[in-house]
Amino acid sequence: MLEVLPQLPADPILGLSAAFKQDTNPNKVDLGVGVYKDELGRTPILGSVAKAQKILLANEDSKVYIAPQGVPGFISGMLELLLGKSHRTLLENRVAAVQAPGGCGALRILAELLKRTGGNPTVWVSDPTWANHIPLIGSAGLKIETYPYFNKEQASINFDAMVACLEKVNKGDVVLLHGCCHNPTGADLTKEQWHKVLELAQQREFLPFLDIAYQGFGDGLEEDVYGLRLLADNLPEVIIAASCSKNFGLYRERVGLAALIGANSQVKNALQTQIQSVARGIYSMPPSYGGALVDIILNSSDLNAQWQAEVTEMRERMQTLRRLLATKVKEQGVSRDFDFITQQKGMFSYLCISPEQVQKMRSEFGIYFVDSSRVNVAGINTENVGYVAKALAAVL
């Protein structure tokens, strides 16, 4: 029976790492999977995380199951990080939440929960969106449609087209929005545009589904949740999937948060049971380790301050690399303006070149990034930036 299952092609993002490893080009550059790298190309354990690990090791006295909703201090710390201390939805006891196995786990359990509503909502995702959104949400059996988001020719958000599409979304549909650092384009909504999204959500009565995987990598920890808080302040219902992979560097620990803001505390209480029951039906309860580390960091003023400084350092490094890449491309005499790279936010930039040109960068220069032309800015360093710019000029 099992032989009926065919072999599948490599994952469009994760497959790049395997291909990169096999490449024997001594100049090869990995700008594929979205992981932060330092100047030496390493993804180090953050200093705050290393200290939290020591504290955890010294104090952990059991490996018994944790509560189905996860580590309590993790959940409260993350909700405060996302929504702000004493946010009214927290004071009004309107937020149900569980610790999830990564941002992916959060997306999936929220999708399963939406399916349970029985309303069979369509989930609208940006065009383009992170490649894994479609399988994660689609596997729950939800219908997915796209709304226009990015204009490749102009390398900017096509907001008029986005608005025109969202004006037709049905009541009860779900609109997936990237809280910050849009993956794959790096093009984020302005404050004014978030206000327009709020107005549309109120008019059309759609449910915003915020995916926030890069808080702190755009403009700052507070600045990056402007849209999320605006919607949470003004709408009866919002759902949130957050990841700690990037801003805590806890990629392999798989730690994220799935949260649902309900209209009142009664709804919240029901949602809490529902979301725990969804998780119980898939993986029972979350792993403890990553959540325990985030709990220690967020709830210790010293470690929290150290972590915030580390997030700032990562953000500023990526901003510097953006400017460096744009300058180096200009120095190559490329007529096309690549300054948009400096405007984009977070870990990714969309170079707006064709899949053929992306392939050429890979086969002729050993520079690996996603076919859509998404590059991981953090994979650039002062040593390889000139080579990347030269290759880009050559394929153009």
Ligand code: LMR
């Ligand atoms: C990415 O977008 O590269 C990361 O979020 C890693 C992944 O799972 O795709």
